[in-house]
Amino acid sequence: MSDKDLQFPEKKEVQSSAESTRTVPVFIPAVDIYETDQDLTLLADMPGVPIGNIDIDLDGEQLTIRGTIAPHEENGRLLFKEYTRGDYYRQFSVSNSIDREKIQASMKDGVLKLVLPKAEAAKPRKITVSSS
Amino acid sequence: MAIIRYPNWLWPDFSSALEDVERARRQMDRLVSAFAGSGGGPMVSGVFPPLQVREDGDKICVEAEVPGIKPEDIEISVHGKTLTLSGQRKPEETPNGNYHRRERKWGSFSKAITLPDEVESEKVQAECRDGVLKIVLPKAEHMKPRKIAIKGE
Numbered sequence: 001m002s003d004k005d006l007q008f009p010e011k012k013e014v015q016s017s018a019e020s021t022r023t024v025p026v027f028i029p030a031v032d033i034y035e036t037d038q039d040l041t042l043l044a045d046m047p048g049v050p051i052g053n054i055d056i057d058l059d060g061e062q063l064t065i066r067g068t069i070a071p072h073e074e075n076g077r078l079l080f081k082e083y084t085r086g087d088y089y090r091q092f093s094v095s096n097s098i099d100r101e102k103i104q105a106s107m108k109d110g111v112l113k114l115v116l117p118k119a120e121a122a123k124p125r126k127i128t129v130s131s132s
Numbered sequence: 133m134a135i136i137r138y139p140n141w142l143w144p145d146f147s148s149a150l151e152d153v154e155r156a157r158r159q160m161d162r163l164v165s166a167f168a169g170s171g172g173g174p175m176v177s178g179v180f181p182p183l184q185v186r187e188d189g190d191k192i193c194v195e196a197e198v199p200g201i202k203p204e205d206i207e208i209s210v211h212g213k214t215l216t217l218s219g220q221r222k223p224e225e226t227p228n229g230n231y232h233r234r235e236r237k238w239g240s241f242s243k244a245i246t247l248p249d250e251v252e253s254e255k256v257q258a259e260c261r262d263g264v265l266k267i268v269l270p271k272a273e274h275m276k277p278r279k280i281a282i283k284g285e
Contacts, residue, residue: 006180006221006241008197030236034229043224045236047197047263070262076188079248083182083197110199110263 008082014089024069025086029112033092037124040098040116046088047110048072054112056105063094065112097121180241181217181265190276192247192269199263200224200236206260208267210253215269218242249275 011027020026029044042065046054049067057064067088097119104115181196194215198206206219223238251269258267 005243006237006239007178008180008182008237032224032234032236033232034226035232036226036229040232041226041229043200043236045199045263047199050262074186076186076193078184078186080183080185080245083184107262109201109260110197 011083011086013086020087022068022087025084026089027086028090029065029067029088031090037118039118040094042092042112042114042116044088044090044112044114045110046107046112048085049088049107049110049112051107054105054107056103056114058094058098058100058103061093061096063092063116065090065114067112179243180221180237181243183243183245185245185247187248190271192249192251192271194245194267194269196265196267197263198260198265201260201263203260203265206265208256208258210251210256210269213247213250214244215247215267216242216244217265251275 009030014026014028016026029046031045032041032043034041044065044067046067048069050070053068053070055064055066055068057066065088069085069087072085094116099117099119102117104117106113181198184195186193186195196217198221201219201221205222206217209216209218218241220240221238247269250272252272255270256267258265260266
């Protein structure tokens with residue numbers, strides 16, 4: 001094992017006082033968030049979650065993403081286990097400068113992509129200074 | 133076949149070293165058994181991708197979580213009892229963006245595991261769905277359990 005090998009971090013479970021109604025564990029997905037002049041993009045790793053099982057909710061400033069894994073057949077004797085299957089849940093607070101009507105969500109290869117366009121007012125504007 | 137153990141006095145210098153090896157092996161066994169059980173036990177390798185290996189009758193099923201990797205960027209090879217997964221996790225292209233968070237890892241990976249039995253390498257099937265890779269490896273014909281009929285007179 002060299003330092004060059006891509007490592008996977010251990011999945012972190014959501015710490016919640018309320019018990020889940022499902023028996024599967026709930027994990028915090030790893031995310032990338034980047035901002036451009038036009039929008040804010042969020043990428044979340046949610047392996048095992050089909051497109052139809054993603055629930056995105058923007059309530060006030062709170063953005064909640066939830067992914068429920070598909071039912072899975074697990075036959076046979078387990079010999080080796082490096083990860084646990086589970087649902088995903090994470091919340092972010094998002095500023096009001098997002099254009100809520102234009103939020104786009106897509107899912108590919110187990111990665112959720114959310115594009116949150118900025119409202120017109122929040123986009124940076126170049127102001128040219130004219131000499132009088 | 134009987135296994136004959138040599139008395140310790142034959143190798144007085146090695147006996148303590150052998151005990152150390154034995155102790156290390158027992159610790160490893162304990163680690164492995166804790167890890168194969170239920171729940172999120174300690175991780176053994178930490179090398180991407182994380183795997184689950186199951187033995188189901190005459191086949192071995194290997195699953196790996198590979199979110200964000202296109203199926204064509206994963207290479208699977210079987211050589212004898214060794215299964216190798218390699219490929220690359222590419223970063224998303226970001227045109228002039230500033231990162232607020234960057235938790236998803238990317239880079240190239242290569243991971244080999246030893247299978248419990250020999251498999252039919254021509255009949256290995258793999259599919260990738262929702263970021264989970266599933267490889268089904270049928271056991272080699274001579275490794276399959278066989279029923280032996282007893283002939284009467």
